Every structure is written in C-alpha cells, then in structure tokens.
Amino acid sequence: MNLAVLGFGNVARALARLLHQQRGAHPFRINAIHTRHGTACNVSGLSTDPEFGPPAASLEEVLERAKAQVLVELTTLNPENGEPALTHIPTALRRGLHVVTANKGPVACAYHGLRDEARRHNVRFLHEAVTMDGTPVYNMVRQCLPAATVTGFAGALNSTTKVILEAMARGHSFEEGIAQARALGVAEGDPWFDIEGWDSACKAAALANVWMDARTTPAQVDRKGIRQLTPEKLAEAAAKGKRIVLVSRARRTAQGVKLRVRAEVLDRDDVLASMHGTSNLLVLETDLMGQFGVFTLNPGPEQTAYGVFADLMEIARNS
Amino acid sequence: MNLAVLGFGNVARALARLLHQQRGAHPFRINAIHTRHGTACNVSGLSTDPEFGPPAASLEEVLERAKAQVLVELTTLNPENGEPALTHIPTALRRGLHVVTANKGPVACAYHGLRDEARRHNVRFLHEAVTMDGTPVYNMVRQCLPAATVTGFAGALNSTTKVILEAMARGHSFEEGIAQARALGVAEGDPWFDIEGWDSACKAAALANVWMDARTTPAQVDRKGIRQLTPEKLAEAAAKGKRIVLVSRARRTAQGVKLRVRAEVLDRDDVLASMHGTSNLLVLETDLMGQFGVFTLNPGPEQTAYGVFADLMEIARNS
DSSP states (O other): OOOEEEEEEEEHHHHHHHHHTTTTTTEEHHEEEEHHEEEEEEOOOOOSSSBBSSSOHHHHHHHHTTTTTTEOOOOOOOOOTTHHHHHHHHHHTTOOEEEEOOOOHHHHHHHHHHHHHHTTTTEEEEEEEHHHHHHSSSHHHHHHSTTOOOEEEEEEEOHHHHHHHHHHHHHHHHHHHHHHHHHOOOOOTHHHHHHHTTTHHHHHHHHHHHOOOOOOOOGEEEHHHHHHHHOHHHHHHHHHHEEEEEEEEEEEETEEEEEEEEEEEEEETTTTGOOOOOOEEEEEESSSOOOEEEESOOOOHHHHHHHHHHHHHHHHTTT | EEEEEOOSHHHHHHHHHHEEEEEEEETOOOEEEEOOOOOETTTOOOOSSOOOOOOOSOHHHHHHHHHSEEEEEEOOOTTTTTHHHHHHHHHHHHHOOOOEEEOOHHHHHHHHHHHHHHHHHTTTOOOOOHHHHBBBHHHHHHHSSOOOEEEEEEEEEEEEHHHHHHHHTOOOOOHHHHHHHHHOSSSOTTTTTHHHHHHHHHHHHHHHHHOOOHHHHHHHHHHHHHOOOOOHHHHHHHHTTTTEEEEEEEEEETTTEEEEEEEEHHHHTGGGGOOOOOOOEEEEEEESEEEEEEESSSSOOOHHHHHHOOOOOOOHHHH
C-alpha cells in the first residue's frame, strides 16, 4: 500500500522506522514525504533517511507522483485555523485516497465535514493518534463498544500543564515548570498553546465531535488555562491533600454537548489526579458500560507513530 | 441468533435485561436457561423472568431443544478444577456452537485446548468479561493492537482485597474489611478465594494464556494473598506515604512466562495504587506501543453482562 507522508518531524521519522521494521509482514511503502522545505519521492519506496529535493509545487503533484493510496497527515498544527491539514485532507479525500492523521486540528475543527467527504468517496478518515498518542481510544470505542453510546468524558489530557503544575507543587516557579516540560520534550513549540488550555480544548472537541456528534470547535470550548496558578496555590492545595489538574470535560445537556477545560482541585484519590509527568488519562461515561477508562504512560513519538500504524492496518484490513 | 445460557445469577439476569432492551436492533434470543436447579426452554425465546421446570437431563438436551447457536457460560467457578464450565464448553464447541463465557476458570485453566477446539469446529470462543468486567481488554488487544505483542502486564485486579486493605488502612480489622466487601457485593461466596490471591492468580493466568502463550494454570502462579497483613502494617505503610495493593504481574523470562501475585508496597503515586473500592486497573507492556492501560470504575453485573454482549456482537458480525 503506497503512502504519502506530509511533515517529517519526530512522529513521521518514528513511523518511517516502524514501517521499515514491519515491512516483511505489512508491506506499507512510503513513496513520498512532503514538507514546506522539500519533497522526497520515489514510486518504489523511500529509505528511512531519504534525500529531499526542492518542495513540489502542490500536494496534488506529490500524490500523483507517489501513486499514493493513503495520505498520512503529520504537519504541525496552527491551532487557530487547523491549517495546513484542513486543506490537505479534503484534497486527498476528493482524489479517493484514505487519510490518516495524528493532527488534532482537523478532528477538533472540522470533523463532520471530513467524515462526510470520506464517506462520499468511499474511503476512510482515521485519527487514532490525535488525543492519547497511540493508546487505543477512537478505534477502541468504534470496534469494542458495540451498541453503546459515550454520554460524557473527563480527561487529564495535557502533558505540559501536568509537568508545570507538578513542578510548582514542588515549589518551583512557573517558568521553571515550562523549562522542565521543554526538557522532557512535551511542550509544543509555543508552550502557551498548552498553558492556555488550547491543547486540552482541541482534544475535548475532537473526542466530542467523534463520539457525541458535538459539531464543535476548540474556540467554542469553555476554556481557562493554568496561567493564574502560582506555587503558593499549588502548595495550599497540597497541604489539604488535593491536587490541581487541567481537566477536559464533556457532558450532554438539553442545550447540546457542553465542553469545559479547567484547572480543577481534585482529591488525591481522584483517578483524574493519578497521572504524573507526561502520562495522560481519559474516563469515559457510557450508557451500557458504565464508567471506565484508558491511560498512556510516558508516551513518545513511537507511540504516536504506532497509533498511525494501527489506522493504516485498519485500512489495509478493509481494502 | 439463538442462545442457551448456563447459570442464572446476577450477570445472567443483567444480560437477559440488556438483550431484551436491545432486541429491536440486535435480535439475540435466549431460548434456554439451564441451572442445577431447573431448566427453562422455549425455542421462540424466553421472557426476562422465565418459568423454570425441572433440570434437563444433560447439556446436550438443552442445546438441542433450544436450537442454540451460542452457549453463554455463566456458571459459578470451582477454582480448583475450573468446573463445571470446563466440561460445558468443549461439549458446545464440539457441537459447532460458539461459546461466550464470563467465567475465569476455563480461560485460566485450559485456554489453549479450548481455543484449538473452537478453531477445529470453525466457531468462536470469546471471554471479554472474565478479567475486567466488561471493559474492553481481550477484544481491545485483538482488534486495536495490530502487529503488537504484549510482553508483560501488571494489574490491581481484585476488588475484595482492595476493599479489605483500604478498610484496614482506616484502622478497621480484617474481619470488618471482609464485611465491607460483602456489603459492597464484591466478595465471592467464599471470600478466601480473593484473600488468598486465587482470583488474582486466575486473572493473571487468563491474561497470560491469551496474550503471552503461557499455557499455565492458576496453581502454577507464584501466589501469596493478603492474610498476613494487619491494620498495623497498613498504618505503617500509610505513614510512609505508601499503599499496599494485591498486584498480579506477568513478565517473560528465558524460562518462560513468570506470573506472580503479591501484596506490594507501592508509592501513593504509582498508577497501580490509584484505584479504590471496587475499581480495577491493568497496565500493559507491549513491544510497539510502550506502556498503557485500562481501568474500570465501580463495575457491577451490568458491566459484566455488557462484556458478554460485546462478544455476542462480535460473533454476530462475523457470522
């Protein structure tokens, strides 16, 4: 199966290594890698360390030259408008390509349109890796929760804020917390995307769009980040046996799906307070299966790449 | 699809209600319910509160009269020998019936034989509900972790011991802890099955048989329960910021898969120490997806019944 990959950051590199390692049993072939800075293309498959030429003139040209059957969208997100993925994905779907993305933007900002576009062209639009790295979330609900409906959720889904809040609880400053998150490799290019709760809002919107038919966007999430918190407030909470965690919540109301991102003061025993460092956790509320959840421990680009791979396997299984 | 159900305890009753509620969209029909005390059978489907006659002479007779396509095995486990399920299941498989069970015994004691028997007869043997109530575990790994291998796991999988240890940590006696577990409805008929670690050993053996080709039994698990613990020991651990939890662990060694059940002294921040009351948690270690996990919050018979239902849906989807 021929792939074209957009973006060549840590996740794309990890994916290239994983596909190379699995090539005997699962013959996916990366025929093109396209970034703003250059394009590598070989219709017989690229090496894991390909040589890039100048950037191709258009995505269409890349897909054509690569004879791609699947677009793997791994560009960096512009959180304000979901671009450039929001342009790339429909372009590929309209040409009859399946699309797999690890990019929150499209699912958070425009899920229904993309899903419907995929259906019109009888292809798949899959996005396992956008919320919990590679931990099965979207695929788990779709495949393992037959007839059940997700009625709400609550998640500690952002690593950067977790690292900053834990640093402050140990008496460090906000800035030292940011530095620690950077050192762990979890803070996005601009850490304020995490600190202001945008990342948590994107993930909440993505989950609610897919599971609760919310048809929402991150901007519509009732969102407040952690910038108002101080080491003093964290110490005060800790003295009471509490923890402060940035939580994304969704619930269904008579007025529709309500999404909220807040730094919540939780009992230490609350499951939402049980994750540390870069680990994330999600509690699902369902009609038929009660409450249960998933978590991911210290994930890295390899896990995100695995989430993309799981989607590719799902496409291959049904093609 | 015609079902014959063995056993009519809380899970079977919850399953009957669930199937009744879903009957419009998913036409599973319970045509027989068979217990030691009586048999109810109607080839056009039983009500959710059926009338029982005297027990049928044999399981074969029940399956025949019910025109059953699936056996749902929900009898009570004899942990020493896995009976009576271990007799029932091959009987049904050999007659070409699919089997779904919520009964740990067969998966813990005889998984490979049953799996192979099912393959020989081209039917399914599914068991989602045996370890984490209905939370997707077996189905999740089979369907959502393509090409990955589970290399080990660690779980806080037993509710009774969790309730007893938490009661002792609050200063109550062992016996008061047992009473609390009974009041919550989680202690098995004989709570010593949980206290001595047999339930945790059964669950570990089941997971290791399915995921790690362990071909083991609960008796082969290196098992120690919690009876040696006292309120004093729990208080001592708590004073050091620790928690004591009965943990089931599996790891692969040069000598094969090693399984261990122990009351472990864990940091309060350890994810295995994060569950309370009747909630359970499992961490999976994998080759391609790193470490991640699932947990179930305050499950009851409805969740276990949903696990059985999910297996029935899987069979219906592929039949």
